[in-house]
Amino acid sequence: MPKLPRSLKSPKWCLFLPLALLAWSTPIRLCSGQIVDVGTVQEAMRIGEYQKAVEIARSQVEKKTWNEAWPRLLAANYMLQGKYPQALEVYRGSLERFSDSLRLKLLGHKILLANNLDTEARSLLEELTAQIQRNPWRYSTKAELVPLGEFFLLQGEDPKQVLKLCYDQALRSDPKNLEALKAIASMALEKSDTKVAADALEKGLKLSRNDPDLLFLHSEALSNSDPEKSRDALQEALSINPSHIPSLMKQAEVLMDSESYPQSLSVLEQVEAINPNLPELWALRAAIAHLQGAYNDEGTFRSRALVLRKLNPIVDYKIGKHLSLHYRFAEGSQYQQRALAMDSNFHPARTQLAQDLLRLGKEQEGWEMVALARQADPFHVTSYNLQILRGELAKYQTIEAPGLVIRMDATEANVYGAQVVELLQEARETLVNKYKVELQEPIIVELFAKQRDFAVRTFGLPGGEGFLGVCFGNVITANSPAALNVEHNWKSVLWHEFCHVVTLNLTNNRMPRWLSEGISVYEERRHRDNWGEPANPMFIHWLRSGEFEPPSRMSRMFLAPKSPMHLQYAYYVASLVVEFWVEQFGHDGLLSLLSDLRDGLPITDAIARRTGSLEGLDQAFESFAKDRGAKIAPSLDMTPIDQEQRWNTWLDAHPNSYAALHRKLDEQIQQKAWTEAVVTARSLYDSWPTDPTSSSALMKKMIIHREQNETEKVRECLLEIVSLDPHSTPPLERLIALDKESQDWESVANWCKNWLEIQPMRASVLEDLALAGQKTQQPQRVIDSLVALAHLDPLDPAELNFELAVAYDRLGQHPEQALRHCLMALEETPRYEQALKLLLKLSASKAP
Numbered sequence: 041m042p043k044l045p046r047s048l049k050s051p052k053w054c055l056f057l058p059l060a061l062l063a064w065s066t067p068i069r070l071c072s073g074q075i076v077d078v079g080t081v082q083e084a085m086r087i088g089e090y091q092k093a094v095e096i097a098r099s100q101v102e103k104k105t106w107n108e109a110w111p112r113l114l115a116a117n118y119m120l121q122g123k124y125p126q127a128l129e130v131y132r133g134s135l136e137r138f139s140d141s142l143r144l145k146l147l148g149h150k151i152l153l154a155n156n157l158d159t160e161a162r163s164l165l166e167e168l169t170a171q172i173q174r175n176p177w178r179y180s181t182k183a184e185l186v187p188l189g190e191f192f193l194l195q196g197e198d199p200k201q202v203l204k205l206c207y208d209q210a211l212r213s214d215p216k217n218l219e220a221l222k223a224i225a226s227m228a229l230e231k232s233d234t235k236v237a238a239d240a241l242e243k244g245l246k247l248s249r250n251d252p253d254l255l256f257l258h259s260e261a262l263s264n265s266d267p268e269k270s271r272d273a274l275q276e277a278l279s280i281n282p283s284h285i286p287s288l289m290k291q292a293e294v295l296m297d298s299e300s301y302p303q304s305l306s307v308l309e310q311v312e313a314i315n316p317n318l319p320e321l322w323a324l325r326a327a328i329a330h331l332q333g334a335y336n337d338e339g340t341f342r343s344r345a346l347v348l349r350k351l352n353p354i355v356d357y358k359i360g361k362h363l364s365l366h367y368r369f370a371e372g373s374q375y376q377q378r379a380l381a382m383d384s385n386f387h388p389a390r391t392q393l394a395q396d397l398l399r400l401g402k403e404q405e406g407w408e409m410v411a412l413a414r415q416a417d418p419f420h421v422t423s424y425n426l427q428i429l430r431g432e433l434a435k436y437q438t439i440e441a442p443g444l445v446i447r448m449d450a451t452e453a454n455v456y457g458a459q460v461v462e463l464l465q466e467a468r469e470t471l472v473n474k475y476k477v478e479l480q481e482p483i484i485v486e487l488f489a490k491q492r493d494f495a496v497r498t499f500g501l502p503g504g505e506g507f508l509g510v511c512f513g514n515v516i517t518a519n520s521p522a523a524l525n526v527e528h529n530w531k532s533v534l535w536h537e538f539c540h541v542v543t544l545n546l547t548n549n550r551m552p553r554w555l556s557e558g559i560s561v562y563e564e565r566r567h568r569d570n571w572g573e574p575a576n577p578m579f580i581h582w583l584r585s586g587e588f589e590p591p592s593r594m595s596r597m598f599l600a601p602k603s604p605m606h607l608q609y610a611y612y613v614a615s616l617v618v619e620f621w622v623e624q625f626g627h628d629g630l631l632s633l634l635s636d637l638r639d640g641l642p643i644t645d646a647i648a649r650r651t652g653s654l655e656g657l658d659q660a661f662e663s664f665a666k667d668r669g670a671k672i673a674p675s676l677d678m679t680p681i682d683q684e685q686r687w688n689t690w691l692d693a694h695p696n697s698y699a700a701l702h703r704k705l706d707e708q709i710q711q712k713a714w715t716e717a718v719v720t721a722r723s724l725y726d727s728w729p730t731d732p733t734s735s736s737a738l739m740k741k742m743i744i745h746r747e748q749n750e751t752e753k754v755r756e757c758l759l760e761i762v763s764l765d766p767h768s769t770p771p772l773e774r775l776i777a778l779d780k781e782s783q784d785w786e787s788v789a790n791w792c793k794n795w796l797e798i799q800p801m802r803a804s805v806l807e808d809l810a811l812a813g814q815k816t817q818q819p820q821r822v823i824d825s826l827v828a829l830a831h832l833d834p835l836d837p838a839e840l841n842f843e844l845a846v847a848y849d850r851l852g853q854h855p856e857q858a859l860r861h862c863l864m865a866l867e868e869t870p871r872y873e874q875a876l877k878l879l880l881k882l883s884a885s886k887a888p
Contacts, residue, residue: 078109085117086252088283090314093117101130108138112147119147120285122317124154124348140171142179142187149194156349165194185210186219189227199227199419203236216247218254225257232421232501237261252277252284259290264503267600283314292324297365298599299552299643301328319345323358330359331366333640353379353386361392367549369396369512387417394426395500399512401484422500429496433486443468443481449489452520454831456800460487463531467538471563476631477546485516485534491523506604508533511540513549521799529766529797532571536560547637554594555643558614559630562622565615570766573612574732575669577698578605581678583669588613590658591621592644613665620664625650673698673728698724705740709747717744732764751778762794769798776808785815803832810843822847838868842875849882858882 077100084093097114100107111134118127131148138144145168152161168191172179179188189206193199203224210220221244228237241258248254255277262270271294277287288311295304305328311321322345329337345355360375376393379386390413397406407430413423437453439446441461448457464485472479488494495504498517508528509518516537521530539560543551565572575583582588588609589596594617597610622630629650636646644654651657676698681690691700701724708717721744724737731737742757755778761771772795779787789812795805806829813821826844834840842865848858859882865875 078107078113081113081117085113085120086250086281088281090117090120090283094121101134104137106137108134108141108144111138112141112144115147115151119151119154120315122315124151124317127151128155128157140175140178142168142172142184142191146187146190146194153352154349156351158349158351165191169195182210182213185213186217186223189223193227199231202227218244218247218251221247222251222254222257225254225261229257229260231417231419234261234265234501249276250280252281252287255280256284256286256290259287264499264501268602271600283310285311285314285318288314289318289320289324293362294600296324296328296331296362299331299366299595300599301332304328317348319349319352319355320358321345323355324362326355327359327362330363330371331368332642335640351382353383353389355379356382357386357389357392360389360396364392364396364399367512367544369399369549372396373400385416387413387420390416391420391423391500394423398426398497399515401480401482401512401514403484425496425501429493432490432493433497436486440482441465443479443483445482445484447484447486449487449520449522451831452487452489452522452801455828456796459531459796459800460485460534463534464538467535470567471539471542474627475542475546475634477542479541479545480514483514483516483538483541485518485537487518487520489520489522491519494519494523506607509537511537511544513544514541516541522801527767527769527798529571530800531797532564532568532766535567535571536564539563543634546634550640551634551637552595552643553598554610554614555618555637557598557611558594558616558618561611561615562618568766570732570764572615573608574764575612575672576733577678578680579609579612580669580672581680582609583613583665584678586662586666588665591617591647591661592654592658616665616668617661620661623664624660673731675727676701676724696727698728702735702737702740705737709740709743712747714744714748729760730764734765734768738764754778762791766794767798769795772798776805780808783815785812788812789816789821801832803829803834806832813847814843817850819847819851823851838865838872838875841865841868842872842878845875845878845882849878855882855885 077096081093081096084090084096094114094117097110097117100110101114111130115127115130115134118124118130128151131144131151134144135148145164149161149164152158152164172188172191178184185206189202189210192202192206207220207224207227210217214220221240224240225237225244228234228240237257238261241254241261244251244254245258255273259270259273259277262273274287274290274294277284278291281287288307292304292307292311295301295307305325308321308325311318315321322341326338326341326345329335329341342355342359346352356375356379360372360379362372363369363375364372373393373396376389376396379389380393383389390409394406394409394413397403397409400406410423410426410430413420414427417423433447435450436447437450437457439448439453439457439461442465444461444464446453446457446460446464448460464483468479468483486497488497491505492502494507494517495502498504498507498510505525507519508524509516511517516534518530518533518537521528537560540556543556543559561572594614597613598607601607601610618630621633625632633646633650636649637643641649647657648654675696677694677696678698679694681687681697681699681703687700687703691697691704694700701720705717705720705724708714708720717740721737721741725731725741728737738757738760742754742761745753745757755775758771758775758778761768762775765771772791775791776788776795779785779791789809792805792809792812795802796809799805806825810822810825810829813819813825823844826840826847830837830840830844841861845858845860845862845865848854848861859879862875862879862882865872866879869875
């Protein structure tokens, strides 16, 4: 017999479970006529014909047909339509005849809660416990295993044991049991375990793609990992059942979270036509009203959501969760506290509140809430992940600076923590003064050496591989360079995120994502010309073609982009909107716009207030953006090559095609036709000398010169490349090698510094920087490099400490440090001749 969970070994279950395990082979017996009729109702429910299902089921109930499925299906359909009192009447009317039905009573529990009968609902669960204990054989058949699992979950039993002893056994008896697979997926999603859910749903979808419930769960499981497939699954569910309330509500939530409020409200009208009393419907309307600044409507909608069940924690939980998704963490946390005041055992609110508090920078309260959430619901993946993360963060080093608390991996903090502080202090001084904002300090900045830890801190779950950093307002979380699989300038990331700190503080987090991202990219570019999202050939093509949204609908570009490149393009276009706005209304005009948002105006109203006409602004921006696209490499055609045509055929028809000319150049390089390649490369370069892509004409010019051993021309190309691209180390590596060979040590030092903005933990680069410091007689540069290098397990600690001693001696400001490192060198290698000579010198200079 399977090993029982500790909680299921209590006396109340000791008799039941052995009998249940013996009875799993008991068959279900229903007469064929009833099966057909019940199936007819279930089919009507599957495709959304709820009224038809009601009529069939009601006729059977009125006939007093002996099958508990009829009152259960009738009550379930009344629940779907929001007719909760009618559902209660049917449930109570059927109890005497079907008092032993587990499925009916589990539905009854939901019905009682919907009718504000919480005490009776709790009593029902107690009665069920006693009932199952009295008649274990009755609830041990294959048909009862799934509802039995649902009952155990309501009792707070271990989901893993419920899976093992109920759902897995149901599948063992019938591998095609869709009910069991859906139950597994629902349970897993409730605990944020998307892997278990995905496994169950994969099996279920192989059995059927005609079940809207199954497709909805599939959409939920994919919502974070693959939004596009999630949308497809949702549409598939709605194509089967256009009245499928869970799918419609999910659709409304997705639209709302993308700031498409009118479209979301339109979907909610469809839901209301089906179930006007659905609490989640009114909760979502309340959240939208809050985000639109309609606070009176927010209160009205919340009250409407609580009409039938006064202490329904789901209402405030839903409102708060969606406010937090819009970075309104302060308001979101207040709603979670309301939910917990209604029901202190409502675990989702506690987990959400823990995350809200951590994102607000209220760390002590947040971590205490994580512990409480973990204690209350030890099976929830998010609270488990956060608890593990807390242990990891305890190992981090904390650096405090004016207005800042920075946490980093201890080794990374020792290597480049000072540079992080310097960059953030510069951003703080520059941006705070520019935007005239008073920050709620300290600002917490956490740099994670492991991407998984970043994801858990940021999202609560692993994932989010495409994110470099995230800002919640007063908290920044970011991947350190060590956590990334791609090269990126970490200084630009922190500048970008600190700009979010400024704008989110300035607006009390009341700004759309596109504007916040647009300002951050714009400010990156203002700080350094080669920071910020650059225009690539595809962006230029889209700009010229008018493939972008106007300011009034800019949020759509961030809603489920078709590809990662489309999301990058959204950032770029949003920054153009900011640039356009500043050109039209000045920086003070931007501050005024942000001030209106802080006061609660929706973005469209705030824009209209400053411009007088949304339509006029949209048209003006369209001209601005198209003109920008036309002015970048104006002689080149950025239209992609038709996939059905060869590049040379395309080039004949489009002689200025960027893509086709590059294909031509690639072929010339491959064939080593250098004379022709030089001509093509020069033509492309002259047409677009600032092409920032890794396959630019400039890059290919460099390759041509390298193959022809034209070292000086290679260096000239490399100088241009690094001025355009701050995120790539290969050009820097080549420049370091060339300038070391020519002994241009100042240039070597410069390239090393650029490299360390991308990969600050590279020991060989720190060694080259120290060498450059020695060659240029700059002992402080040597000291800084070697001190960092000392934390990276150097191969020869004795030599490193000796070089440090020499540098401190030459600096002449810290003789005690020179002596200390000299002694450390001798401790490693007692007969180190040069160190012994230096020790004599230092001792002599120290003598009175």
